[in-house]
Amino acid sequence: MEMKDKVLSSGHYLFDNKPLIVKPWTRDLEMTKEDVKFVPAWVQIHKLPLKFWGKGLPKIASLLGKFIKCDVATEERTRLGYARVMVELVVDQELPAEIAFKDEKGSVIRVDVEYEWRPVKCKKCQGMGHEMEHYMKGIRENVVKKPVKQFIHMKIEALVSRSVFYLTMIYAFNGIQDRTPLWDHLRRFAGQVDGPWAMAGDFNCVLSTTERVGGNTPNAEIEPFRNCVADCAWSDRFPELYANFLPEGMLDHTPCLISSSTQVQKTRNFKYYNMWGASKDFLPIIKRCWSIVAMRKVVELQKMNGKDPSNVGLISEEFEASKTLRDLSVARDSFLA
Incomplete structure (x- = not known):
């Protein structure tokens, strides 16, 4: 509880300069989108005279929105190219590229404003992260069916080409018996799907003992997953699908790129040269x-x-x-x- 309170009271969180909304988990938590009216964002104020980098900076930043804080480089003035402040923006507000204010002598000072991230709200669906114009450009629209425990089924349709495919996102339970309803539902859905279908996520299980690092995986845990894949005839129905795991970068999870190809992926045979074994350093290096x-x-x-x-x-x-x-x-x- 102490750690949870610390996380909730530690201020604003951003990922890739985009705000991350954090709220306490409860057993009855509804996974629905909220109507967001205010969002924090980092803003760069260029051409701002140094004399305004002190107590006057929050007042100047308030011309854009509610001032939250400025970064360390601005406080310590170790980067003089621009002042960087975090402000709370109204989602629907117009974001000016320039703001003006008067100094102590009544002279008008104009400074340029650059937003590291802009809140975007669609006027059609009221959703965040895209504009209404994207619907006319053939951006794929997700039709999410009723979410249930352990998975969410989606039907994804391209509005221009009208091509359709299905996607099932998985977050399986930890217990072997708890995952049984998931396997049963995937079997039923396999008999109903009438087009390309991909599954992705965390199955909390492996298909082979070689897939897990550390610890032993009993067959009793692997078999239900294997049987489900076999019953869904996954390999027979979509033999051209393969997954490519990309570098994780700064994250502790690895992005997965699912691709389709009509070409068979061939692997060249490994060749061992006897001269390698003659070297005393060979095994230690390996x-x-x-x-x-x-x-x-x-x-x-x-x-x-x-x-x-x-x-x-x-x-x-x-x-x-x-x-x-x-x-x-x-x-x-x-x-x-």
Whole structure:
């Protein structure tokens, strides 16, 4: 509870300069969009004389919206190209490219304004993040069916080409028995879908023991997932689909690009040269550079984190170790490809 209160009271959160709305979770939480009227945004004020970077800055920023704060570089004046402030903007307001105010002598000062992110609201559906004009450009429209536990089914239609496909987003429960209704529903939906269909998300399960790093996965946990995939005839119906996992960048999750291709993905045979084994450094280099050492470290840190889950240092070490293991796996796959 203390950590939750700290998160909720720590101010505004932004991701990719876009506001992230945080609210407390409850058992009866409704996953519906709220009518957002105000959003925080970072604004750059250019050509602002330095004498206004002090106590007068909040008043100047209030010409755009409610002043929240300025960044450290502005406070300490280590970046003089522009003053950077966070203000609370009204979603529907016109955002001026220039603001003007009078100084102590009555002279009019004009400064340029640059928004690092602009709130966009559609006049047609009142949704955030897109404009009404996008509907005329063939942007795909998501028709979301009634959400239920563990998954959401979507029918996605391109408004110009009228092509349709289905997408099921999964967030499965942790328990084996708790996931049984999910597998049953996917089987039923497989018999009803009449077009291309993709599933993505977190199944909280694997199809093979080799897919999980650390710990053993019993067959009793794997078989229901395997049977579901087989019953849905997934491989038979969509053999041309494949997933490409992209670099995670600054995130702790990996983006997944689902593509279709009529070409069979071929892998070249691995060739081993006997001269490699003649070198005394061969095995030490392999062990050091590829997954054996890295995987052991990840498993060890996972066990330590399980015993002390609040240890920030261990969490950071596990993150770095997992990243190293992923990098080595990418290098290995690239070599074998």
